[in-house]
Every structure is written in structure tokens, then in C-alpha cells.
Amino acid sequence: MNTPAVVIVGGGIAGISAAVHALERGWHPILLERTAWLGGRARSVYARDIGRTIDNGQHVLSAGYRETRRLLQRLGSADLVRYQERLEIEFRLGLRRRFHFRSWLLPPPLHFWLPLLLKAPLTAGDRKFLWRWPLWRRSISPATLKHLTVKEWLKEGGSAPLLPRLLWEPLTRATLNTTMEQASAYLLDQVLRQAFLGTARECGLGLPAVPLGKLFGEPGGRFLKQQGATVRLRTGAAGLALEQGRVTGVHTGEGEWIPAEAVILALPPEALRRICGTTAGLAEALGRPVERLVASPIITFHFWLRRPLPLTAPTALIDSPVQWIFEIPSGEHLAADRIYGYTAVISAAGEEVEFSREQLQDLLEREIYGFFGKRLSEDLGLQALKIVKEKAATVLQSPEFLDIRPPVTTGIPNLFLAGDWIDTGLPATIESAALSGRLAAERLPG
Known part of the structure; x- marks a missing residue:
């Protein structure tokens, strides 16, 4: 009996995950990128x-990204991520004020909540909010949360002067790539549950020790080929072939037709919309207005210095348009030359994305000087x-986004969706992408 073929369109983390799990279910994946x-947005390029x-x-x-960690284990690259034993972040509130947060080895949520309550430079109003927060958080139903923004949710919990600036805004932007005024309270609560309210060891950050291409794309391609999958780069999908309510194959951009018993579209929304435009009936089969x-x-600054910044951990710059700074792991040649690399990030960069390179460099220089005096x-x-x-x-992760997110299944029985933005119950993160690939593959018969 021939092994059934599933064409997976899109070689990002969701597509790699779908191919890995399709193999385990006895299918032959044909991965088109x-x-x-491979790797999608989690890729490396030579500048x-x-x-x-x-x-x-x-x-x-996050150390709590169980799906991602299992995927990396299968790909053989799990050891290339350095996880903090406990969550550790430095918060800078200007040039001379800073707060070094480190979670404690206590049961959740005490490991996260107590050091914040006792060590952070908070006002009496902030501490009052934190004392009430565990019970208040549990008092709001998920159905209610789905209709609230983060700002509306926190307002219902009472006044807290500094916490929105110190914690909620940096956390919301970093995890949802959306401002507090727009972000879904439900999705932020999922972040808290998964990444910060698990065990003390599960709330640490995981920082890749190598370029992202060596973490996902390169080992993903090697693993899939070794296991007998077909990986085709520089091959995009132009449309799907549908007969009698089922998908029978994929038309490539080069005019080739690839037959398949099933198809998984592991694509970002804009790419999926293009295929909907060339495949009659596909938009209706999705059942959700993805065009909305x-x-x-996100803007990322990569910069290298002769003299190091005084960082002790990933650093949040409070009230700055440049919200985070991370150290880049030093390659051997950089370490020998005493070159220090960093990335700085502007999330939810709706305004700054229109800036010129000169304006962005001026912005970075101004913020580095304002927070480090250098x-x-x-x-x-x-x-x-x-x-x-x-x-x-990413997509804008608002309450409206929750109503539009499609599930992995479609109105076509052998067509499935994957991607970080698909409805996995998680925010649109690497973890959601990895999970969506598995969920799509599990819908394949076998």
C-alpha cells in the first residue's frame, strides 16, 4: 500500500512541526517553501x-514552551537554547533607577508574585493591587476576558500607578506585539498561565545560543530529509485543486501540479489570502473573514560595540519606545576581537515602522544615552x-482577533490550517506555531 502524501505549504515553524508529526502518523510530507x-520569520540572513x-x-x-521544546528535541537542536533557571529580568527606569527581578524557588504563583510584591519599587497602590490580584484574576471568567482589552481588564482590578508601566505594558508588547489599549486580556492571561504561573523553572526565558537558522530551519530540513520527507525550496503554491468538495493537490507558482491526499496550509494570513484569491470556494471553506x-x-536593531553595555540580564527599558535589549551570543571571532553584540526591540511599532533608517538610529542613540549615560x-x-x-x-492580537482566528479544520475535510495565528488557544507565538502544526497533522487519518 502506498504511503499517503500530504502537501504542506509553508516552511516556517508551523510547517516544520506539521511535517514532523505527519511522518509520525505514517504520511509522506511534501513541504513547499x-x-x-526554512524557518519562516524565525530565520537568519547574512547581511x-x-x-x-x-x-x-x-x-x-520560554522554558514553559513545552511544544516548542519537544519539537527542538526531535530536530536535535534543543541543546542550542540556554534557559534561565529562574526568570531574571532587569528593569531600568531611567539612568539611575533600576530593579533586578528574579523569581523565587517557590510554588506558583508565589515564585513570581512575592518577589514582585516585596522587591519592586512600587507604590502603596501597586502593592494593594498585587495583594488582591491572585483572587481577582480567578474571579473573572474566560468568556468575560475574551471581550476585554488588557487596559480594560486591569482597570476593573483597581488602581495601580506604576505596575502598568513597569510590568503590564512591557509584558503585553513583548508577548502579544500589541499595546495594552488594543491587546486581548484573554491572550495575556494565557501568557501568564503558561510562561509565568507554571513552576519556577518553567518561567525562565530561553535565549538561543546560535542564529535562529541553526535552531529551526537547518536542523528541520536535515531531519525531514533523513526521515524520508520531501522538502522543496523556492517552490510556492499558486492555488489548490478542488474536486467534489475535497482538495486533490496543489498548483505551484511554476505551473506544476502536485497531487495529494491532504493539504496543510501553514501560511501567514496575507499568503493565505492570495491563495483564496486563486482558488474558488476556499474563502468560504475557511469560515472566517481572515481579510479583516x-x-x-516589530523593529529590531542589531548592533556591535567595542565596549559593553552594563547588562546583567535581558533588560526592559521602562517608558521607552525601545522596550527591550538583549545580548547577542558571541561567536568565537567576535569574542577574540572583544566585540559585544546586542539586539534592541520595538514591538507594536506602528508609528516607528514608518521612520527612516536615520530617524531610527537617532532614536536608538537617544535611548541608549538616556538609560545608560553612554x-x-x-x-x-x-x-x-x-x-x-x-x-x-504578527497579527494584531485584539479581542476582535479572537473572533476571527480560524481553527485548524476547514469546510473541506482533507484541508487543514497551521500557523501561529490559527486558533490554538495561545497567543501568536513560536509555541502556538509549533502546536498548530501538531494539531493539523493529528487531523490526518492514521
Whole structure:
């Protein structure tokens, strides 16, 4: 009996995950990726103008990302992520005020809640809010949360002068790539449940020790080929072939037809919309108005210095448009040359994404000086700077987004969807992408 073939369109993390799990279910995956690499937005590129390999954006994992960790284990790259034993973040509130947060080895939620309550530079109103927070959080039903923004949710919990600036806004932007005024309270609560209210060891951050291409795309391609899957790069899908209410194959952009017993579309919304435009009946089969989804941008600064910034952990810059700074793991040649690399991130960069390179560099220099008292070139010896704008980094994760997210199933019985934005119950993160691929593959008979 021939092994049934499933065509998976899209070689990002969701597509890789779908292919891995399809293999386990006895299917032959044919993975199509229109670019020259796997990994999707979690990719690395060589920037010729600065002579360095950079990531498309700063991707931070959580030790609580169980689905992602299992996927990396299968791909053989799990050891390339360095997880904090406990959550550790430095918060800077200007040049001279800072707060080093470290979770405690206590049962949840005490491991996160107590050090915040007792160690953070909070007002009496903030502490009152935190004392009430565990019980208040449990008093609001998920159905209610789905209709609230983060700002509306926190307002219902009472006044807390500093906490929105110190915790909620940086956390919301970092995990949902959406501002508090727009972000879904339900999705932020899922972040808290998964990443911060699990065990003390599960709330630590996971920082890749290698470029993202070596974490997902390259090992993903090797693993799939070794297991007998077909991986075709530079091959995009132009449309689907439908007969008698079922999908029978995929038309590629090169005019080829690839037959299949099932298809998984592991695509971002804009790419899925293009296929809907060329495949009659597909938009209706999705059952959700995906054309209403809005993209949310992220800007990442990659920069290298002769003299290091005084960072002790991933650092949040409070009340700054540049919200986070991370160290780039040093390659051997950089360590030998005493070059120190960093990434700085602007999430939900709706305004800044329209800035010119010169305006963005001025912004970065101003914020570094304001928070560290050092000038990038004169004091820190700026060696190289690369700015990456990802205009469609994620979807805008608002309460309306929850109503539009499609499930992995469609109105066509052998057509499935995957992607971080698909309804997995999680925010649109790497973890959601990995989970969506597994959920789609589990719908395959076998």
C-alpha cells in the first residue's frame, strides 16, 4: 500500500512541526517553501553590508514552551537554547533607577508574585493591587476576558500607578506585539498561565545560543530529509485543486501540479489570502473573514560595540519606545576581537515602522544615552548597526482577533490550517506555531 502524501505549504515553524508529526502518523510530507530557507520569520540572513549573520528578529522562548521544546528535541537542536533557571529580568527606569527581578524557588504563583510584591519599587497602590490580584484574576471568567482589552481588564482590578508601566505594558508588547489599549486580556492571561504561573523553572526565558537558522530551519530540513520527507525550496503554491468538495493537490507558482491526499496550509494570513484569491470556494471553506486581520510590526536593531553595555540580564527599558535589549551570543571571532553584540526591540511599532533608517538610529542613540549615560559611537565604540523592519511580524492580537482566528479544520475535510495565528488557544507565538502544526497533522487519518 502506498504511503499517503500530504502537501504542506509553508516552511516556517508551523510547517516544520506539521511535517514532523505527519511522518509520525505514517504520511509522506511534501513541504513547499517559496523562499530559499526554512524557518519562516524565525530565520537568519547574512547581511553583506556589515559582514555578519543576523536574525530576522529577536525571538525569545520560554522554558514553559513545552511544544516548542519537544519539537527542538526531535530536530536535535534543543541543546542550542540556554534557559534561565529562574526568570531574571532587569528593569531600568531611567539612568539611575533600576530593579533586578528574579523569581523565587517557590510554588506558583508565589515564585513570581512575592518577589514582585516585596522587591519592586512600587507604590502603596501597586502593592494593594498585587495583594488582591491572585483572587481577582480567578474571579473573572474566560468568556468575560475574551471581550476585554488588557487596559480594560486591569482597570476593573483597581488602581495601580506604576505596575502598568513597569510590568503590564512591557509584558503585553513583548508577548502579544500589541499595546495594552488594543491587546486581548484573554491572550495575556494565557501568557501568564503558561510562561509565568507554571513552576519556577518553567518561567525562565530561553535565549538561543546560535542564529535562529541553526535552531529551526537547518536542523528541520536535515531531519525531514533523513526521515524520508520531501522538502522543496523556492517552490510556492499558486492555488489548490478542488474536486467534489475535497482538495486533490496543489498548483505551484511554476505551473506544476502536485497531487495529494491532504493539504496543510501553514501560511501567514496575507499568503493565505492570495491563495483564496486563486482558488474558488476556499474563502468560504475557511469560515472566517481572515481579510479583516491586521498586521503588527516589530523593529529590531542589531548592533556591535567595542565596549559593553552594563547588562546583567535581558533588560526592559521602562517608558521607552525601545522596550527591550538583549545580548547577542558571541561567536568565537567576535569574542577574540572583544566585540559585544546586542539586539534592541520595538514591538507594536506602528508609528516607528514608518521612520527612516536615520530617524531610527537617532532614536536608538537617544535611548541608549538616556538609560545608560553612554553615547553609542563616542563612548561605546559602535562597530556595526543593522535595522530590520518586519512589517507583518504578527497579527494584531485584539479581542476582535479572537473572533476571527480560524481553527485548524476547514469546510473541506482533507484541508487543514497551521500557523501561529490559527486558533490554538495561545497567543501568536513560536509555541502556538509549533502546536498548530501538531494539531493539523493529528487531523490526518492514521
